[in-house]
Amino acid sequence: MTIDLPDFLRARLAEEDDLARRCDGNDECGKWVASSDSVDFCQVSLSGFPPTIAQHVALHDPARILREVDAKRRILSRHTLSPAGGDPELPWDDQDDCQYDGEPWPCPDLLDLALPYTDHPDYREQWY
Ligand SMILES: [Zn+2]
Incomplete structure (x- = not known):
């Protein structure tokens, strides 16, 4: 095909x-936000990222x-x-x-x- x-x-x-x-x-939980080595995913926050990687991950909000x-x-x-x-x-x-x-x-x-x-x-x- x-x-x-x-x-x-x-x-x-x-x-x-x-x-x-x-x-x-689609929900109203908010935006993914990077801060130093962590990313706040609204429902959970994960840390341990290199800061640039954290910013990159947050861009995929x-x-x-x-x-x-x-x-x-x-x-x-x-x-x-x-x-x-x-x-x-x-x-x-x-x-x-x-x-x-x-x-x-x-x-x-x-x-x-x-x-x-x-x-x-x-x-x-x-x-x-
Ligand atoms: Zn065209």
């Missing part, structure tokens, strides 16, 4: 959305991840396939392209959205 890039991205965003929600990203997923979904929804018409008489290149920006499909914005997932088993090098 061949998966296309938008479906691949929707699946990754659904996974991140689900995980963030299971980490209470579930509410922030949900906002990021929403933003990426809006980007993804704008960039849709405009399939080649298959008419050899057209005066322009007859190729699949992006309806939003006219770039060859998949467009650079979608490829950029896929970059964080190059190590995922469903990622396909031929998208580039």
